[in-house]
Structure formats: structure tokens, C-alpha cells
Amino acid sequence: MxxxxxxxxMQDLVEGERDIPFAMLLIVRTAWWRRLLLSATLFQRGAPxxxxxxxxxxKGNQT
Numbered sequence: 001m002x003x004x005x006x007x008x009x010m011q012d013l014v015e016g017e018r019d020i021p022f023a024m025l026l027i028v029r030t031a032w033w034r035r036l037l038l039s040a041t042l043f044q045r046g047a048p049x050x051x052x053x054x055x056x057x058x059k060g061n062q063t
Contacts, residue, residue: 002027002041002049010043021045024052 002010002025010025027039040052 001039007041007049010041011049014043014045 006025006027010023013023014020022042022044025041025043029037031037038054040054041049042052043049
């Protein structure tokens with residue numbers, strides 16, 4: 001889950017003057033027994049942040 005600092009920084013990025021219409025924040029953490037924990041959030045100008053579904057393409061599994 002993104003921190004409040006991450007959320008504010010990403011929202012500032014898409015709402016700023018640099019003409020960036022969207023951005024995605026991907027957070028990857030290591031977990032027990034060689035696993036990764038993933039979190040993705042989409043930021044769009046004029047919209048609240050929303051979580052993105054991550055699909056494991058190698059196995060076709062959703063995370």
C-alpha cells in the first residue's frame with residue numbers, strides 16, 4: 001500500500017504543469033520463500049488514485 005507521501009507525490013505529478021496525463025506507482029516487496037508482494041496504483045489527472053489489478057502472465061494467475 002502506498003504511503004501518504006507517495007500518494008501526494010504521484011498526484012502532484014499528474015496534476016502539475018508537466019502535461020503528464022497519467023502515472024502508475026508500482027511497489028514491490030520481498031516476501032517469505034522467494035516470493036514478491038506487488039501493489040500497483042493508477043493516477044490520472046482529475047481523478048482519485050485507484051488500485052490496478054496485477055496478473056501473473058507467466059502462469060495466468062491474478063495477484
